[in-house]
Amino acid sequence: MPRILVFDSGIGGLSVAACIRQRLPSVELVYVADNAGFPYGDQPEPTVIGRCRTLIAAALQAFPCDLIVVACNTASTVVLPELRAMTRIPVVGVVPAVKPAAACSLNRRIGVLATPATVRRPYLDGLIREFASDCRVERIGHPSLVHWIEGAVTGKAISQPALSDALQPFRDSGVDTVVLGCTHYPLIRPQLEACLPDVRFWVDSGDAIARRSESLLEQQGALVSSSPGAGPPVRAVLFSGPVPSGLTAYMTNMGLAPAEVCGPWPGAQGITATGSV
Numbered sequence: 176m177p178r179i180l181v182f183d184s185g186i187g188g189l190s191v192a193a194c195i196r197q198r199l200p201s202v203e204l205v206y207v208a209d210n211a212g213f214p215y216g217d218q219p220e221p222t223v224i225g226r227c228r229t230l231i232a233a234a235l236q237a238f239p240c241d242l243i244v245v246a247c248n249t250a251s252t253v254v255l256p257e258l259r260a261m262t263r264i265p266v267v268g269v270v271p272a273v274k275p276a277a278a279c280s281l282n283r284r285i286g287v288l289a290t291p292a293t294v295r296r297p298y299l300d301g302l303i304r305e306f307a308s309d310c311r312v313e314r315i316g317h318p319s320l321v322h323w324i325e326g327a328v329t330g331k332a333i334s335q336p337a338l339s340d341a342l343q344p345f346r347d348s349g350v351d352t353v354v355l356g357c358t359h360y361p362l363i364r365p366q367l368e369a370c371l372p373d374v375r376f377w378v379d380s381g382d383a384i385a386r387r388s389e390s391l392l393e394q395q396g397a398l399v400s401s402s403p404g405a406g407p408p409v410r411a412v413l414f415s416g417p418v419p420s421g422l423t424a425y426m427t428n429m430g431l432a433p434a435e436v437c438g439p440w441p442g443a444q445g446i447t448a449t450g451s452v
Contacts, residue, residue, distance in 0.1 A: 184249070199389055210417075227245070228257055313348040333366060361379045
């Protein structure tokens with residue numbers, strides 16, 4: 176059975192894992208979350224690189240995989256070359272879906288909802304120049320949104336009025352398309368849609384990552400079945416810090432029932448909470 180390692184700094188990568196599971200039901204997943212270092216946007220780039228390399232290397236030693244998916248926008252902008260240099264296993268990253276958003280926007284007004292770190296990165300500027308130069312692009316990098324979503328796993332409700340206030344710039348700009356530029360955000364898409372009923376198109380990278388994963392596994396000859404495996408879809412969930420309460424039920428409701436959940440994971444012992452490795 177082919178196996179994919181999905182890596183994120185928190186639970187946001189579960190949105191990507193769900194897309195992979197839907198497209199590739201025969202694939203087994205290993206989910207690694209560096210929640211002791213969350214959020215990555217607050218960390219220096221060398222720290223992010225060191226943490227990613229250490230945790231992914233340890234996870235691959237414990238659970239050999241056919242593909243690595245870095246399901247974190249912040250990490251993807253800095254760590255992909257380092258990962259590709261350390262392993263021959265194919266590595267897939269995520270980028271804000273500016274190109275497909277520009278393709279579907281009718282009024283040429285696009286909102287990019289991302290983390291503060293992603294909003295500030297020159298990489299996003301380049302995507303907008305290349306694919307959406309004829310569009311008005313409004314960016315929101317709300318510092319609390321990913322924390323609200325992490326808390327939702329434990330059963331803490333997200334304040335709809337606070338969420339609505341955070342999205343006000345999109346209303347003011349009249350955007351008809353919103354890019355979900357962080358893998359956490361598809362997890363609360365119904366709440367986002369309720370706040371912005373006039374938005375016609377919601378775009379994220381999950382399906383594109385799943386298609387790319389399928390292509391890479393096919394190139395390796397690793398895909399031999401399209402039927403679901405006999406065991407749970409997620410072989411292991413490995414957290415560098417404590418496992419959020421309610422995680423197993425949350426994942427099961429997403430169709431990602433895990434066989435094993437561990438945190439703090441012993442494989443993360445070589446990495447500190449501040450990011451030194």
